[in-house]
Amino acid sequence: MKLTEPFPRLDHAPEIREKILPLCRLSRGEVWEDPEKGHRVSVCDAESPEEIAALMGREKAVLGIHDPPYNLKVGKKKTVQLFRIATEDYIDFSRQWIQNSVISTADNSHLYIWLGADQREGFQPLPEFMIMMREFPVLESRSLITVRNQRGYGTQKNWMCIRQELLYYTKGRPDFSVVYTDIPKVLKGYYKIVNGEITENLERSKSGTIRPGNVWLDIQQVFYRMEENVPGAYAQKPLSAIDRIIQSSSRKGDLIIDFFAHSGTTLISAEKHNRVCYTCDLDPVFAEITIRRLLHFRETGKSGWQCENPFPELSREFDLNPSYPARNIPESSSD
Numbered sequence: 001m002k003l004t005e006p007f008p009r010l011d012h013a014p015e016i017r018e019k020i021l022p023l024c025r026l027s028r029g030e031v032w033e034d035p036e037k038g039h040r041v042s043v044c045d046a047e048s049p050e051e052i053a054a055l056m057g058r059e060k061a062v063l064g065i066h067d068p069p070y071n072l073k074v075g076k077k078k079t080v081q082l083f084r085i086a087t088e089d090y091i092d093f094s095r096q097w098i099q100n101s102v103i104s105t106a107d108n109s110h111l112y113i114w115l116g117a118d119q120r121e122g123f124q125p126l127p128e129f130m131i132m133m134r135e136f137p138v139l140e141s142r143s144l145i146t147v148r149n150q151r152g153y154g155t156q157k158n159w160m161c162i163r164q165e166l167l168y169y170t171k172g173r174p175d176f177s178v179v180y181t182d183i184p185k186v187l188k189g190y191y192k193i194v195n196g197e198i199t200e201n202l203e204r205s206k207s208g209t210i211r212p213g214n215v216w217l218d219i220q221q222v223f224y225r226m227e228e229n230v231p232g233a234y235a236q237k238p239l240s241a242i243d244r245i246i247q248s249s250s251r252k253g254d255l256i257i258d259f260f261a262h263s264g265t266t267l268i269s270a271e272k273h274n275r276v277c278y279t280c281d282l283d284p285v286f287a288e289i290t291i292r293r294l295l296h297f298r299e300t301g302k303s304g305w306q307c308e309n310p311f312p313e314l315s316r317e318f319d320l321n322p323s324y325p326a327r328n329i330p331e332s333s334s335d
């Protein structure tokens, strides 16, 4: 098994991006339509009403899953893709793409937003974002989900920061299906009277495993040895988390939107569960990776490349050039 990735984070590697850009099939504003299942991928700015309208056409989604840049620095660098701007400007940006999302969704629909809170900067932008969301009375706040990461930062003089926030809102009254984890129920001997009968906890249950609740401890963060790993991605969400959202909040054939595609996780999960996904990224390199990941999944059944190269056209160049460091050691601490 190959254990080093072909290239580092693509936002930190301008010379590799230069080589990949000519291989990208989409330019700004263009939409790729999947001839097999009708998914769409575009290069567009989530803030732009016109570009989002071009992606959506006349369709409305029943589920939005968005993972914008969090307005924090990741590792020691800030990058064009993971920018840090004044919090007010970040909230203006958020208000605009949320507006585009509201317009793009059905009267009865779900909305999930991944976000962060920078503990070194007054926890921005999470509180400001939550308050801004109250400007959309059509959206009802439903849950603040916390996902536990395995790797984190701030281990020496603080609690290691391993949390990842996921905000859940609904519009209207969409259907919701309870999903279960793989974690077995352990609480035994909890008796309750149901219809005059004394019943024990486990016999009342629909499943022998527990429901996830709004603290998710069982999601494995993506790292380079996992099949779903996408080399060059720097903010890839685990498929298991997106699978959980899609299974609970949509049905077969439903349309799902994601305005910040990056490695294309929402698209892969939609494909796996027979949903349709319209997604976009401002960066043509990540829009291309998103399309290639879908085609690779159909061809091989694999959800990512692990440490293989998504751009085999360039593999010879990468193999021959030792100046491309392999990204095989996580930047941060882990437990």
Ligand SMILES: C[S@@+](CC[C@H](N)C(=O)[O-])C[C@H]1O[C@@H](n2cnc3c(N)ncnc32)[C@H](O)[C@@H]1O
Binding pocket: 044, 045, 046, 047, 067, 068, 069, 070, 081, 233, 235, 236, 237, 238, 259, 260, 261, 262, 263, 264, 265, 266, 280, 281, 282, 283, 286
């Ligand atoms: C946190 S990542 C999304 C990760 C994704 N959920 C995944 O699992 O791979 C954010 C992405 O948003 C893109 N992006 C940044 N600003 C954008 C904008 N204004 N419109 C659309 N995409 C943008 C970045 O290029 C980056 O790929």
